[in-house]
Amino acid sequence: MPAFNEEASVGGVVREVLEKLPGIHVLVVDDGSRDHTGVAAREAGALVATLPFNLGVGGAMRVGFIYAREGGYANVIQVDADGQHDPSGIPSLLDELNRADLVLGARFAGEGDYTVRGPRQWAMVVLGQILSRSSRTRLTDTTSGFRASGPRAVALFAEHYPAEYLGDTIEALVIASRSGLVIRQVPVSMRPRAGGVPSHNPFKAAAYLGRASMALLFAYVRPPSTYAVRSGS
Amino acid sequence: MTVTSYVFGVASAVIGLGVVVELLRRRHLRERHAIWWLIAGVLALIAGVFPTTLTWAASLIGITVPINLVFFVSIAILFFVCLQHSSELTALESKTRTLAERLAILELRLAQSDGASESESTTDE
Numbered sequence: 001m002p003a004f005n006e007e008a009s010v011g012g013v014v015r016e017v018l019e020k021l022p023g024i025h026v027l028v029v030d031d032g033s034r035d036h037t038g039v040a041a042r043e044a045g046a047l048v049a050t051l052p053f054n055l056g057v058g059g060a061m062r063v064g065f066i067y068a069r070e071g072g073y074a075n076v077i078q079v080d081a082d083g084q085h086d087p088s089g090i091p092s093l094l095d096e097l098n099r100a101d102l103v104l105g106a107r108f109a110g111e112g113d114y115t116v117r118g119p120r121q122w123a124m125v126v127l128g129q130i131l132s133r134s135s136r137t138r139l140t141d142t143t144s145g146f147r148a149s150g151p152r153a154v155a156l157f158a159e160h161y162p163a164e165y166l167g168d169t170i171e172a173l174v175i176a177s178r179s180g181l182v183i184r185q186v187p188v189s190m191r192p193r194a195g196g197v198p199s200h201n202p203f204k205a206a207a208y209l210g211r212a213s214m215a216l217l218f219a220y221v222r223p224p225s226t227y228a229v230r231s232g233s
Numbered sequence: 234m235t236v237t238s239y240v241f242g243v244a245s246a247v248i249g250l251g252v253v254v255e256l257l258r259r260r261h262l263r264e265r266h267a268i269w270w271l272i273a274g275v276l277a278l279i280a281g282v283f284p285t286t287l288t289w290a291a292s293l294i295g296i297t298v299p300i301n302l303v304f305f306v307s308i309a310i311l312f313f314v315c316l317q318h319s320s321e322l323t324a325l326e327s328k329t330r331t332l333a334e335r336l337a338i339l340e341l342r343l344a345q346s347d348g349a350s351e352s353e354s355t356t357d358e
Contacts, residue, residue, distance in 0.1 A: 029337065047345070049337040055330055063334045067341070163330055 002060035003081035004031040007040045010081040014044035017079065017087045024090075027067055028081065029060035037081075057145070058161055058168035065149070065158040076157075077148045085146040089188035093148040101153045101181035102173075104139065105146030105188035123209040127170060130216060135177035139185050143169045146188055153181055160227050166208075166215045174219035175227050234284060242281035250274030269317065273310045 001017075003010045014026050028041035032054035042048045049063050061078060068076045075097055079085045089105050096103040124143065132139045143166070149157060156179055162171040176183055253270045256262035262270075280287040280303065291299035 047341060049341040051333050051337045053333065055333060059330055059334060063337050066334060067338055070338070163327075 001026060001028045001041075001046070001079050001081050002031055002057050002064070003028050003033065003037045003041065004054060004060075005033045005035050005037060006081040007033070007035040007037045009083045010037050011040040011044040013079065013081055013083050013087075014041055014046040017090070018045055020087045021090055025073070027064055029063045031055060031057070031060040041081075056163055056165060056168065058163035058172075061168060062158065062161040062163075065154050065161055068154050069158040073154070074151050075148060076154050078145060080145050084190055086189055086191055089146065089186075090148075092186050092188070093146075096184050096186050097148050097150045099182070100184040101150045102176045102183045103148040104141065104144050104173075104183070104185040105148075106139070106141035106144055106185040107188065107190045123205065123212055127212055127216065131170070131173050131177070134220075135173065135183040137183055137185070139173075139183070141185065142173055145169065146190075156181065156227070156229055159229055162219075164215060166212050167219075170212060170215045171219040174216065178220075178224065179227055179229075239281075239284070242284075243278070246274060246277035246281040250278055266317070266321075269310050269314045273307070276306065 001010070001013070010028060014028065017024065017026055026046040028038070028046040028048050030038040030041065030048055030050045032051045038048045038050050049067065051059065051063065064076055064078070067073075075094065077090055077093060079087065079090070085105065093103045093105055124141070127142045128140050131142045145168075153176060156175065157172065160175055162168055162175070164171065173183065250271075253262070253267055253274055257264065257267050287299045287302065291297075291302040294302075296302050296305075
């Protein structure tokens with residue numbers, strides 16, 4: 001669970017996950033927060049890894065994947081610390097992991113009432129179509145941060161989880177599909193974010209589309225050796 | 234070309250090259266960072282000592298005013314130096330990121346083993 005300045009919500013999310021899924025281990029990666037995110041998470045019963053400065057979601061996630069690889073955990077589930085992801089969706093993600101290496105919890109696949117409109121939606125549709133084609137499965141919500149990784153994905157991501165903005169969601173999918181991992185999506189319901197409203201500023205949407213296209217383009221043209229997983233580890 | 238301008242050109246090139254060599258000698262500059270500056274210094278020295286080589290090289294690639302070749306080569310070298318710095322910066326950022334991640338994991342491990350040994354000692358009592 002990557003967390004950056006989420007002291008208000010992280011404790012509640014950790015408690016909810018531990019309550020709904022007993023036996024699971026929760027690792028909160030405090031991504032250089034300036035508030036008491038780490039303390040709140042620890043009090044709620046999570047393990048807390050603290051980054052010395054903010055690395056972005058990608059850096060926080062790679063800490064999680066490395067910790068999983070070295071601690072012998074088979075599966076990793078990423079949940080946002082802001083309470084947007086409903087932990088009751090985790091069992092369906094885990095179940096789909098039996099048939100796939102990487103499972104996305106998709107917001108628009110029928111369940112829940114989460115909607116996005118305007119240019120941002122078009123961007124997400126285009127991204128979804130391109131990524132669906134390369135991963136040979138139907139993906140509608142490629143920027144979802146609610147995802148489950150199986151053993152092969154954990155081994156890959158522990159070394160190559162991208163740090164760039166949007167890289168953590170889009171490029172990670174390209175890395176996974178180019179490495180031959182099986183990607184699936186399952187519908188999950190999302191809750192409105194505890195704080196903050198999604199932006200509908202057209203300039204921001206355009207910038208988002210531009211950066212997403214860049215991330216996507218370079219993810220595809222990168223030499224395959226960039227994603228090689230060292231064997232024997 | 235007057236003698237003064239000739240001496241000025243040669244002296245500038247020698248000083249430039251001398252600074253690069255001195256930095257290298259004292260390990261204030263690594264070889265792979267110095268390579269572009271060395272090339273620039275040597276070229277400036279050649280053009281300074283033998284101005285005809287500049288005229289010859291310019292006419293060879295069809296540049297009418299030889300000084301334009303100087304500007305072109307200078308800008309090209311500065312461009313490559315900037316690009317090399319950006320690339321080095323990216324590599325350094327990536328290393329810093331990896332170090333930060335390792336640090337977070339090691340700290341967590343340390344806290345876990347401290348917690349484990351503490352609970353062990355309390356059960357011993």
